[in-house]
Amino acid sequence: MKKNKIIKPQTLKGFRDFLPEEAIKRQYLEDKIRRVFELYGYDPLETPALEYLETFKGQIGEGEKLFYKFKDQGDRWVALRYDQTVPVCRVVAQYPDKITLPFKRYQIQLTWRAEKPQKGRYREFFQCDADILGVAGPEADAEVIALSMDIYKYLGFKEVKVSINDRSLFKDIPYSLIVSIDKLKKFGQEKVIKEIIQKGFTEKEAKKYLEKVISLKPNKTLKAIFAYLKAAGFPDSWYQFEPTLVRGFSYSTGPIWEVEIPGFKTGSVLGGERYDKLVGTFSKKDIPGTGFGLGFDRTLEAMEQFGLLPTKKTNTKVLVSIFSPEYFEKSIKLTLLLRKNKINTELYPDPEIRLDKQLKYADKKNIPFVAILGPDEIKNETITLKNLKTSKQQTIFQNKAIRKLTA
């Protein structure tokens, strides 16, 4: 038969499919992160993929040209979720009767940005946020910074490096310079001075501002944060004051921090800041907030690099093969029994396929065990359990097989 037209199978630029082997890794990481969030007493929050465009507009600053925005069928301007900080602020302003402050929530959802994709950067990506709203003091910042470090500790990294600064130290420095200063570590003084001059400052002014930034000292807020981290038992080498860290978000108002993993080159894996005025854009009342966004994909890449991810291709433990159509029913019965014992069990879905093909299938899928039920086994009320890794097999009673598979 001839088909007229084949639709080209393709994904949009910057959007990805995750085949089982990769999806298993992603879910492993997501479960771990969720676990640490809950360990710290944070509850989940979910918000819609689409928001009114005006919810995001004017909040982000620099990045707004990257909104995925369009008119919906009702002629409303809408935007895909660009981050998770703005939505949580909207939620806190929208449900004052239902939300008890301080509000500690985590959020693991997709976000979309219409950037040109490249390595480690996509148009659709997972972000894992944790925030505290309703606490103005540095203890809240310290807690989410501690959480930032504990996640990576729990994931198995031997060491992280957190750079911490405070935006309020930059009161006397024009915003346009802040963006340039952020590049100091990457490009060095000379280039940054050049860039500042291009923005209309004299060389003298540029040098003056740079010196000022480099000689900044931790303020009271930062000292309180460092005291908290010390008390919480984190090694000194894991965190440090970094006067040149600024971050580009226009809503930053206080402490800011970034987490890097020594040896991982793609860049920072987590970034956080305080945003005391953001809820106020949705409400007459200002509610302070602080928290971070964890880059899921970068964290995953780092874990891959350090060998911290599971490598299995399937979650299935055993394939129940079918000896021939007349024994199909026996195989069904065995499958049910194994599943009842909480063993992930696949029954081969075609009774006509020869046994060698079924074994080949299990091998390709990396299923660790195959159960074989032929005339001999049925006569003796046993099953043959083959371990595909060791290639050894045993003909044993069912309950012994269950014990082996549960072990």
Next chain:
RNA sequence: GUGGGUGUAGCUCAGUAGUUAGAGCGCCUGCCUGUGGAGCAGGAAGCCGGGGGUGCAAAUCCCCUCACUCACCCCA
């Protein structure tokens, strides 16, 4: 938004104007009528990204276009 690279089999790629376009891996069949991986034998699979131009002749040269990708900007 700016700049570079690449588009040939399902995948990774070779092939710079001259018969019918190749390799490795993967896939299918058999050797093997109660057993996967290895080996051997065979097989299927390509409008050489698309359009136009030059030539007797184009996967190969020229122009346009599209797609993907990397870097910059910015970010996670």
